[in-house]
Amino acid sequence: xxxxxxxxxxxxxxxxxxxxxxxxxxxxxxxxxxxxxxxxxxxxxxxxxxxxxxxxxxxxxxxxxxxxxxx
Numbered sequence: 356x357x358x359x360x361x362x363x364x365x366x367x368x369x370x371x372x373x374x375x376x377x378x379x380x381x382x383x384x385x386x387x388x389x390x391x392x393x394x395x396x397x398x399x400x401x402x403x404x405x406x407x408x409x410x411x412x413x414x415x416x417x418x419x420x421x422x423x424x425x426x
Contacts (some may be wrong), residue, residue: 360425361409368393368405371422377415387415395398 359375366374369384372393378384388403393404394414407413409424414422 356412359386359420361407364424365408366422367403367405368395368407369401369403371407371413372415375413375418376419377418384414388393391410402403 359371361371362373368388369378372378372387373381380385381393385403388401391399391401392415393400395407396412397414403405407422409422411422413420415420
């Protein structure tokens with residue numbers, strides 16, 4: 356599973372999808388999340404503002420990655 360680094364203690368679900376590149380913009384991130392296409396730690400989550408922290412796993416459209424803290 357690949358990982359994505361964040362500098363802060365947390366990031367929103369919409370932001371992490373854009374940071375990873377799976378969503379080109381906020382509108383696409385919103386659409387994926389609202390459509391039930393995104394899972395966080397194995398459970399579907401439809402909250403765009405969901406807080407994602409290091410250690411969380413995100414899956415969308417067959418792509419899975421873990422969020423880690425940048426050093």
